Amino acid sequence: MNNRQFKLARRPVGMVKREDFEFVKAAPVPEPAEGEVLVKVLYLSLDPAMRGWMNEGKSYIPPVGIGEVMRAGGVGEVIASKSPAFAVGDHVTGMMGVQEYCLAEAKSLSKIDARLGTLSQWLNVLGMPGMTGYFGLLDVGQARAGDTVVVSGAAGAVGQTVGQVAKIKGCRAVGIAGGKAKCDFVVNELHYDACIDYKGGNLKDGLKEHCPKGVDVYFDNVGGEILDTVLTRIGRGARIVICGAISQYNSTGPVKGPSNYLSLLVNRARMQGMVVFDYAERYGVAVKDIALWMREGKMVSKEDVVSGIETFPETLNKLFSGENFGKLVLKVADA
Numbered sequence: 001m002n003n004r005q006f007k008l009a010r011r012p013v014g015m016v017k018r019e020d021f022e023f024v025k026a027a028p029v030p031e032p033a034e035g036e037v038l039v040k041v042l043y044l045s046l047d048p049a050m051r052g053w054m055n056e057g058k059s060y061i062p063p064v065g066i067g068e069v070m071r072a073g074g075v076g077e078v079i080a081s082k083s084p085a086f087a088v089g090d091h092v093t094g095m096m097g098v099q100e101y102c103l104a105e106a107k108s109l110s111k112i113d114a115r116l117g118t119l120s121q122w123l124n125v126l127g128m129p130g131m132t133g134y135f136g137l138l139d140v141g142q143a144r145a146g147d148t149v150v151v152s153g154a155a156g157a158v159g160q161t162v163g164q165v166a167k168i169k170g171c172r173a174v175g176i177a178g179g180k181a182k183c184d185f186v187v188n189e190l191h192y193d194a195c196i197d198y199k200g201g202n203l204k205d206g207l208k209e210h211c212p213k214g215v216d217v218y219f220d221n222v223g224g225e226i227l228d229t230v231l232t233r234i235g236r237g238a239r240i241v242i243c244g245a246i247s248q249y250n251s252t253g254p255v256k257g258p259s260n261y262l263s264l265l266v267n268r269a270r271m272q273g274m275v276v277f278d279y280a281e282r283y284g285v286a287v288k289d290i291a292l293w294m295r296e297g298k299m300v301s302k303e304d305v306v307s308g309i310e311t312f313p314e315t316l317n318k319l320f321s322g323e324n325f326g327k328l329v330l331k332v333a334d335a
Contacts, residue, residue, distance in 0.1 A: 002028070006024075037078050037092070037104060039076040041099060042333050044072045047073070051319075074102075094109040126290060134289070137241070141239045144171070150176065151176065154176055157328070173193055176195070183196070240269065308331070
């Protein structure tokens with residue numbers, strides 16, 4: 001067997017380019033040693049955070065090294081095991097890397113129950129985006145019944161979970177998304193109360209219309225001007241969850257910070273960052289809740305699946321151009 005891989009060749013400047021990677025077409029597939037398993041990668045999760053992982057500098061996780069396989073979460077099937085924890089044929093999730101075969105320590109993988117959802121759903125509402133939305137809204141945002149929750153990137157991977165959990169918990173959910181099709185999806189399929197089209201309308205006017213009493217929880221996935229505008233509409237004691245800043249990830253200049261931050265002082269509000277890995281020991285709680293809500297018809301999971309590992313650089317850029325519709329997933333092989 002040969003292993004096709006994408007390795008980081010240089011630090012990208014601005015949007016990712018194919019030349020930023022080395023596409024290895026015939027890497028050897030190693031045999032597992034004691035405590036290791038060999039996984040055939042089936043699906044990879046493409047996430048905005050991957051752009052940050054390519055940058056040099058201190059962060060919540062070390063950057064991908066030059067010459068290393070590009071980091072990516074995924075799901076796959078165990079095809080060889082030297083660990084009692086996994087048998088051949090088990091479906092697992094973990095950091096697989098952008099490659100067709102992954103040799104991993106057994107302790108770095110988790111077994112998944114395909115009865116709870118499809119493999120692609122294990123990279124969406126049952127995976128890292130779902131965990132991010134669940135704990136970001138409930139633990140960091142401390143959303144309560146009756147709150148008005150505003151979510152940017154509402155049609156994206158994390159936004160899907162945030163809005164649906166907010167509704168389940170008795171909140172008013174208002175999304176922000178780009179384009180009529182995405183806004184219609186947010187309202188008609190995710191059951192947000194309203195969605196503001198930041199491309200085709202006025203965000204400030206939309207917030208006044210749909211959040212007349214102010215914003216209690218703002219779940220921010222985009223940063224930049226949208227964050228700044230929402231800060232003008234927050235209510236007293238508001239909680240702002242800083243999950244991501246996709247509008248800034250490819251910037252070649254300084255990151256744009258909020259100029260309206262004094263609204264936090266005036267409204268006795270709180271702005272807090274969150275990293276999903278901090279909640280790893282509690283993932284099981286969220287998976288149990290979300291799987292139940294899916295069975296009850298209270299939650300849906302939309303994925304945008306693109307086939308072919310060779311398309312990785314161009315497919316990743318769909319996140320930053322807004323082309324993806326739902327959680328972006330790269331299909332590497334048939335299950």
